[in-house]
Amino acid sequence: MKNAAASTSIVLRLEIDKEQTSFGQIATAIGDAGGDIIAVDVTRAGKTSTTRDITVQLTDASLSQDLVRSVAQLPGVQVINVSDSTFLLHLGGKIEVTPKMPIKNRDDLSRVYTPGVARVSMAIHEKPSRAHTLTIKRNTVAVVSDGTAVLGLGDIGPLGAMPVMEGKAMLFKQLAGVDAFPICLDTRDTEEIIRTVKAIAPAFGGINLEDISSPRCFEIERRLSEELDIPVFHDDQHGTAVVLLAGLLNAVKLVGKRLADCKIVLCGLGAAGIACTKILLAAGAQNIIGVDRCGALVAGKTYAHEAWNWYAAHTNPHREQGALSDVIAGADIFVGVSAPGVLRVDDVKKMAPDAIVFAMANPTPEIAPEEAEGYVRVMATGRSDYPNQINNVLCFPGLFRGVLDCRASRITEGMKLAAAKAIASVVGEDELNELYIIPSVFNQSVAEKVREAVIDAAYAEGVARRRDFRENK
Ligand SMILES: NC(=O)C1=CN([C@@H]2O[C@H](COP(=O)(O)OP(=O)(O)OC[C@H]3O[C@@H](n4cnc5c(N)ncnc54)[C@H](O)[C@@H]3O)[C@@H](O)[C@H]2O)C=CC1
Numbered sequence: 001m002k003n004a005a006a007s008t009s010i011v012l013r014l015e016i017d018k019e020q021t022s023f024g025q026i027a028t029a030i031g032d033a034g035g036d037i038i039a040v041d042v043t044r045a046g047k048t049s050t051t052r053d054i055t056v057q058l059t060d061a062s063l064s065q066d067l068v069r070s071v072a073q074l075p076g077v078q079v080i081n082v083s084d085s086t087f088l089l090h091l092g093g094k095i096e097v098t099p100k101m102p103i104k105n106r107d108d109l110s111r112v113y114t115p116g117v118a119r120v121s122m123a124i125h126e127k128p129s130r131a132h133t134l135t136i137k138r139n140t141v142a143v144v145s146d147g148t149a150v151l152g153l154g155d156i157g158p159l160g161a162m163p164v165m166e167g168k169a170m171l172f173k174q175l176a177g178v179d180a181f182p183i184c185l186d187t188r189d190t191e192e193i194i195r196t197v198k199a200i201a202p203a204f205g206g207i208n209l210e211d212i213s214s215p216r217c218f219e220i221e222r223r224l225s226e227e228l229d230i231p232v233f234h235d236d237q238h239g240t241a242v243v244l245l246a247g248l249l250n251a252v253k254l255v256g257k258r259l260a261d262c263k264i265v266l267c268g269l270g271a272a273g274i275a276c277t278k279i280l281l282a283a284g285a286q287n288i289i290g291v292d293r294c295g296a297l298v299a300g301k302t303y304a305h306e307a308w309n310w311y312a313a314h315t316n317p318h319r320e321q322g323a324l325s326d327v328i329a330g331a332d333i334f335v336g337v338s339a340p341g342v343l344r345v346d347d348v349k350k351m352a353p354d355a356i357v358f359a360m361a362n363p364t365p366e367i368a369p370e371e372a373e374g375y376v377r378v379m380a381t382g383r384s385d386y387p388n389q390i391n392n393v394l395c396f397p398g399l400f401r402g403v404l405d406c407r408a409s410r411i412t413e414g415m416k417l418a419a420a421k422a423i424a425s426v427v428g429e430d431e432l433n434e435l436y437i438i439p440s441v442f443n444q445s446v447a448e449k450v451r452e453a454v455i456d457a458a459y460a461e462g463v464a465r466r467r468d469f470r471e472n473k
């Protein structure tokens with residue numbers, strides 16, 4: 001897990017001169033280069049040569065180039081084509097729009113479209129709230145990005161953001177039945193983003209902002225929340241914070257500590273880091289030290305970001321100074337939402353006994369679990385190839401399911417805290433162990449529990465607008 005690549009499989013189409021190289025030699029070369037052969041198809045069998053499609057599993061996609069090179073170097077072997085299963089999966093994109101019913105005849109046509117549709121349009125025109133019952137608005141969320149902070153890949157632009165946003169849309173649908181659509185904007189201008197999202201809002205029941213860099217993301221979210229009558233949620237801030245809190249509630253329980261007593265070092269004070277800090281403070285944490293490239297933030301200094309001045313004033317009660325490797329000494333918990341490889345093994349060794357390390361940067365964490373192993377009690381990453389996956393995907397599907405169902409006007413702090421507790425509760429006290437502090441993304445009960453908790457909180461806080469919802473449930 002030392003770089004961005006995750007496991008994948010590739011299919012090598014090889015033309016093999018049997019007199020020069022045996023299949024055994026090819027298999028050995030593939031094994032030596034880190035590949036596992038999982039299927040072999042003979043596509044042409046000649047007297048002296050054969051063409052074979054060899055499917056190879058790789059634990060790390062970055063091994064692919066070297067593997068292909070070493071196979072190509074074998075005498076009498078010609079590499080005709082290499083296809084990567086991850087890329088094949090993305091061909092033509094990952095989602096589509098499917099009508100709910102077929103248009104079989106003129107009668108259907110006149111009802112789903114003109115002239116019949118006109119009556120429905122006029123009914124909505126007369127009473128706009130009918131859009132929630134008579135259009136896709138009630139179940140549709142816009143996943144909006146400008147491509148400026150895509151995972152931890154940085155500013156790779158709106159086109160580069162598309163595969164990630166399509167992936168989020170798939171997760172919305174599969175985990176919570178929410179129809180989500182990727183909207184990747186070709187602008188980084190705060191005002192233009194706000195204007196554009198407001199202009200497209202009529203089609204949507206909620207706005208999920210994604211991978212918009214800080215500090216612009218704070219203003220964009222605040223303004224859209226104030227100016228739109230549908231819930232607006234910046235997933236990298238609040239979804240991440242909710243799932244972090246869920247994981248930490250269980251992790252501290254497992255190691256027998258109280259959040260209030262823990263020294264927490266949080267690295268990366270951007271969108272995710274600041275929101276994570278706020279939710280930890282709300283949950284009772286008292287000693288959080290925030291670190292960014294400039295080192296630990298300390299009250300009394302003036303920082304360029306407004307959010308950092310707030311941060312310095314509300315954290316680091318003992319005014320610890322220095323780099324991450326200084327302030328990590330004695331820490332009970334490390335939370336990373338920064339960049340790959342920021343935390344070194346020597347840093348982890350300085351932490352308190354039963355250390356908890358959540359290295360959440362994607363796609364490559366602050367430290368690889370195999371490096372930290374032996375020095376930490378609980379380890380988590382944001383990736384799906386490690387058992388404890390702290391990823392906002394545990395939050396956003398159920399949260400939006402809840403707010404759409406009760407037609408909440410906004411998403412409150414109470415709803416976020418309730419969602420965190422709901423996620424944590426999926427792991428029973430008797431089930432808690434070092435490799436199971438957070439439920440799996442595939443646990444169907446997560447989205448349902450988050451939905452229930454969010455709806456309860458929405459009613460308790462008076463932001464649910466569907467009055468009859470409970471009776472109709
Ligand atoms: N596991 C999860 O669910 C989530 C993980 N993330 C990950 O967290 C990371 C940050 O995401 P955002 O907050 O949205 O980005 P951001 O761009 O808003 O913030 C990143 C912050 O990290 C700081 N940083 C970068 N390199 C650093 C270093 N070497 N030392 C200290 N600080 C450093 C930057 O200065 C910036 O303040 C990304 O890798 C992202 O993939 C974000 C959201 C959810």
Ligand SMILES: CC(=O)C(=O)O
Pocket residue numbers: 150151152211235236361362382391392393
């Ligand atoms: C998971 C996620 O949203 C991120 O890494 O940006």
Ligand SMILES: [Mg+2]
Pocket residue numbers: 151210211235236
């Ligand atoms: Mg994100």
